[in-house]
Amino acid sequence: MRKVLIPTKLDKFAATMLSDRGYQVVLDAATPLDELVKANSDAEVLIVRSEKITPEIIDLLPNLKLIVRAGAGYNTIDIKYARKHDIDVMNTPGANSNAVAEEVIAMMLAVSRHVVAGDISTRKGDWEKSKFMGHELTGKTIGILGLGHIGQLLVKRLSGFEMKVLGYDPMLSPALAEKLGVELTSVEHIFTESDFISLHIPENDETRGMINRRLLELMKPGAMLLNCARAGILNEADLRAVKAEKKIFFCNDVYPKDVAGEKPIADVCDLMLPHLGANTFEANFVAAKRAAEQTIAYFEQGITNCVVNKALPDGLDAKYQKLAYVLTSLTNAYLGKENPTRIETSFYGDLAKYAKWMTPPIAAGIAAEFAPDTTPSDAEHYLSDAGIELVNREVDNNKHYGEAMTIDLFVGGNLIYKASARGTITENNLMISRLNDFDQLYLEPTGHHLFVEYKDEPGVIGRIAGILGEKNINIVDIRAPQDLKSGLSLTVVKTNVEVPEMLVEKIREAVNASKAFQFTYLP
Known part of the structure; x- marks a missing residue:
């Protein structure tokens, strides 16, 4: 039992x-x-x-x-x-989502119409009607940071108020945003344009202190900020510094610890509740x-779809994470000594919903010291700290790539130079279908491979094979696609052993190669 x-x-x-x-x-x-x-x-x-x-x-x-x-x-x-x-x-x-969404609206109305102060005043016997002139929600603009369960329900519950809704959530698709009636935009734009801003983002290494002075100073005078998410996402000192100047209203329901006692944030709260968001029957x-x-x-x-610390989500074959690692490693090897400044990804078919789970192997493909079994948020944080921007592109599944992915690495501030690879899983094997503009490569990447890119001319493959043969290096397989537009050819030779760097240089010089590098993947 x-x-x-x-x-x-x-x-x-x-x-x-x-x-x-x-x-x-x-x-x-x-x-x-x-x-x-x-x-x-x-x-x-x-x-x-x-x-x-x-x-x-x-x-x-x-x-x-x-x-x-x-x-x-x-x-x-x-x-x-x-x-x-x-x-x-x-x-x-x-x-708890509906309870929290309704709490946000309750707080918005309570402060906008002076419900708490008005009640206290009237119970005392005062009649301060002119003092409690309020504001209406109808026709105003609300910005919502985080459009998960709570954020989406908040949008629905506010629909009767005919408010304009701005939203920020990198994981929300434009199609769903349009269906909800949300205008996806930047965090900065939300803080600049909104009359109400409601926070519904998690607290982690990326979001801790995210709501800071830079953003708060963008707010309209008299705008309202509501935090029913996590205390750590807001820099309280910055709010304290900006609040009086901008006459910002602040409603709060979250604290570092859910315990009795004085709350340091009390002096800047227009309404504060004891973490009542989920506190409904x-x-x-x-x-x-x-x-x-x-x-x-x-x-x-054996259902694990709500496990939040799993290494692999339900429905995702681990081989696709290996594929993401190989494609990134290969494109990184193609760049040579150049360090990528931006990564763009495309995930086709059902892989699109697992995009974030590809981030750890992508980070590992860039940096050998990074463990591919870490969490997606840790991988995103690692890339951000390294100054590498990660962008997941919208895809056109009418191209019928099936469950495939493309990884592009860009170099330089102007992003003028890149390496690109596409791959999929075929008959349970990793398959690289394209490298840059060399299409129909159809390379199974396991083992030792020598990549040589050169201006197309007869006899090059023979010269490469001859140099390898002189050192008793056996050729297991050869792939030789062409890029007709550029006039370049790519020869990929699978060998029984790793080709020494000195021999790679010799081949580079012998065929006047624009690229020559060894790539090894031994899972």
Whole structure:
């Protein structure tokens, strides 16, 4: 019998549902977490809300296999440490979304119409009607940073107010944005043009402190900023410096710690709530129900689609990540000593929905020291720190490339020089179909390959083969596509051993090659 530990105030439906399926459930929100964990060290499942799950807590549960966050955000859980100990971490995306979306609207209306101050004043016996002149939402512009479950529901709930909606979310497709009635734009444009700005982005290394003085100074005088996401995304000191000057209104529901006591941000809040975003009976029930359902599906059906710390998402063949690594490594080798400043990717067919999972192998293809099994966000952060811009292009699936991908590396500030490769998986093997304008390459990249690019003329392949033969290097396979527009040819020779650099240089000089390099891929 699997033991499930629920050390939080979660609707009892979860415990009932799990118990009915034969799980042993301990539901206890009163005992301190560390004491409860020590008393239930044999638990295999941990279902939490906002409790902080640290390496120390994880170490106290040697049988732990699954942590379920009954809610969306999981920044309170050390997912990397969990992954190292082969523990899956799930969230229940969307369970709290409607509650948070409605809270945002409640705060917008409360401050715009002086609901709280007006109530306090009237209860005192005052009649300060002229003091509480307010603003309407109708016809105003709202900017939403983050258009996941909450952001999209906020758009729908605001539709009756006839507001113009600006949005920022790199993962949202233009087609879906158009369907929602959202104008996708930059963060800067949102802060410049919006009367209301609502934050719905996660807190991570990329977003921490993202809402800073530079952005806040762009806001309209009298505009309203609402943070029902995470405290760390906002630089409180910068808000404090700008708020009075710009007469910005600020509504807040998130803090570094959900505990009693004075809040340092209180002096700049026009309305502050004790993290009530998900605090509805409906949201608590839905989160509990989904946490239980996902736990059962995980152990009984092997369903892992809500695992947030997995190395590979459901439905993605690991070979495609290897392909992304090979294409990036090959284009990087083609560039030689030039360092890429921009990477552009195209993912065709069903691969488009797995684009972010290709980022770690792409980063590894650029830098040998980067581990390809890291998280997509870590890979994005690594590339950004290296000054390399990563752009995922919209694709035209009418080209019928199937499940294929193209990786382009650009060099220089003007991006005038690039290397490009396309590939796919054929008969369960990696296949490079194109390098630059050398189409129909059809190269299986495993092993040692010598790439030689040169002005097309007779006898070149023979000279290359002769030089290799002199050193007793056996030729396993040869590919020799042409680029008719440029008059260049490419010979790719697969050899039984790696070709020494001195021999590569000799071949370069012998055929007057524009490019000559060794490429080895040994999975």
